[in-house]
Amino acid sequence: MSSSGVPEAGRPVVFRNGIVLTMDDSHTVLPKGDVLVIDGKIAEVGKSLTVPDGTFEIDADNGIIMPGMIDTHRHMWQSAMRGYGADWTLTQYFVWYYLEHGMKFRPEDVAAGNAVSALDAVESGVTTSVDWSHGLRTPDHGEAAYEALANSPGRFILAYGNLAGAPWEWSQEAPAFEFARDLGVNITTHAGVWGATNDDGIRLMYENKAMQPGYVYVHAATLNDESYQMIAATGGTVSLATESEQTCGQGYPPAHALRKHGIQASLSMDTSVWQSADMFAAMRATIGADRSWEHMHAHAKGDTVTHATLRVEEVVDWATRGGAKALGKWDQVGSLEKGKLADVVLIKNDDSPTMTPIINPYGHVVYQAGRGDVHTVMVGGELVKQNGKLVAGDLAGVRSQLESTVGYLQSELGDETWKAGMNPEIPETEILTNPYQYTRD
Numbered sequence: 530m531s532s533s534g535v536p537e538a539g540r541p542v543v544f545r546n547g548i549v550l551t552m553d554d555s556h557t558v559l560p561k562g563d564v565l566v567i568d569g570k571i572a573e574v575g576k577s578l579t580v581p582d583g584t585f586e587i588d589a590d591n592g593i594i595m596p597g598m599i600d601t602h603r604h605m606w607q608s609a610m611r612g613y614g615a616d617w618t619l620t621q622y623f624v625w626y627y628l629e630h631g632m633k634f635r636p637e638d639v640a641a642g643n644a645v646s647a648l649d650a651v652e653s654g655v656t657t658s659v660d661w662s663h664g665l666r667t668p669d670h671g672e673a674a675y676e677a678l679a680n681s682p683g684r685f686i687l688a689y690g691n692l693a694g695a696p697w698e699w700s701q702e703a704p705a706f707e708f709a710r711d712l713g714v715n716i717t718t719h720a721g722v723w724g725a726t727n728d729d730g731i732r733l734m735y736e737n738k739a740m741q742p743g744y745v746y747v748h749a750a751t752l753n754d755e756s757y758q759m760i761a762a763t764g765g766t767v768s769l770a771t772e773s774e775q776t777c778g779q780g781y782p783p784a785h786a787l788r789k790h791g792i793q794a795s796l797s798m799d800t801s802v803w804q805s806a807d808m809f810a811a812m813r814a815t816i817g818a819d820r821s822w823e824h825m826h827a828h829a830k831g832d833t834v835t836h837a838t839l840r841v842e843e844v845v846d847w848a849t850r851g852g853a854k855a856l857g858k859w860d861q862v863g864s865l866e867k868g869k870l871a872d873v874v875l876i877k878n879d880d881s882p883t884m885t886p887i888i889n890p891y892g893h894v895v896y897q898a899g900r901g902d903v904h905t906v907m908v909g910g911e912l913v914k915q916n917g918k919l920v921a922g923d924l925a926g927v928r929s930q931l932e933s934t935v936g937y938l939q940s941e942l943g944d945e946t947w948k949a950g951m952n953p954e955i956p957e958t959e960i961l962t963n964p965y966q967y968t969r970d
């Protein structure tokens with residue numbers, strides 16, 4: 530049984546007969562369970578629930594019901610340039626954004642990027658995103674970024690930042706940190722980024738008592754044990770942006786170091802100028818990088834890894850609970866538990882051979898499913914995606930905003946600069962002389 534159409538506001542909704550990954554403290558999994566939503570909150574999670582008359586039913590059979598995913602670091606404004614920097618290095622990114630063209634973005638361009646990124650997030654099952662908005666060079670830019678998020682479906686935290694300071698000055702932003710502390714707002718900062726910010730940055734922050742519980746350190750990939758200890762001791766968490774760290778070279782994705790120091794991890798996509806914009810990619814990249822690290826180090830010692838340390842279950846934890854904890858929102862989101870806000874994702878695709886059989890649901894989420902398998906997304910009890918289609922927001926309107934932004938940037942840069950920016954030079958690869966020759970006689 531399932532209902533059709535979009536349920537009117539206020540109508541209770543029940544997800545029926547799915548595999549429920551509650552992500553509660555004991556990671557309870559219901560092999561065939563229901564999730565009942567009333568007044569924007571989770572009213573009940575269990576088997577064959579009795580529901581109020583007129584409850585809208587969503588058939589979750591052959592699917593996985595899980596909490597909405599949480600991205601702790603996404604430069605949403607940059608989605609206006611989606612894919613442009615797919616072949617960039619971090620150096621090319623710094624030059625393009627900080628030194629050459631970042632200042633050309635107008636408030637409406639920041640808004641266009643934010644608007645598309647917001648839809649991109651919820652459509653893939655990310656119900657909360659931290660907008661790491663570091664292109665806000667005037668208050669008008671800030672207003673535009675905020676308005677775009679406020680008018681988009683989903684939950685967003687605007688992390689205000691600007692392009693006034695170059696990345697290598699991040700660690701010396703003590704006055705900004707103090708100002709934020711006085712306002713009672715949290716801080717998220719890039720840290721441990723090869724060639725930009727290193728152990729000195731962490732040490733200076735620590736010595737100046739600028740590190741506080743709840744701070745989110747992004748990447749934290751090029752740090753020594755002492756720096757991780759300072760993060761752990763001050764109650765900080767780390768946002769792993771693995772696709773980014775692997776692609777741009779901030780340092781090796783540090784899940785292994787977080788494990789060693791007992792630091793809470795969350796996951797993030799960083800920027801769609803390069804990378805994909807969904808947590809399936811983030812989960813897969815993160816576990817792949819960690820396993821790669823273990824094998825590489827074992828092989829260097831002549832050993833073989835017989836048991837992988839990082840498990841699919843933990844990676845799903847980071848994509849949900851980890852994000853909620855990093856953002857201080859664990860009492861509201863990050864799990865499917867009675868009383869929490871109803872941010873719910875159903876992964877189900879009866880047309881896809883990849884979605885059957887579902888034997889290991891955590892493994893299925895991490896390695897088998899993709900964003901195209903996200904069937905239903907609910908934020909605070911409201912359906913924003915249904916039957917695999919966005920039903921909230923104005924994608925057509927956002928598309929036309931983007932056309933005008935991309936057109937403007939293209940004409941500001943001029944054809945040649947635009948093309949050169951997208952196609953950086955390739956270093957020469959020397960092909961070794963090969964002593965072998967293959968002949969058949």
Ligand SMILES: [Zn+2]
Nearest residue numbers: 602661747799
């Ligand atoms: Zn970043």
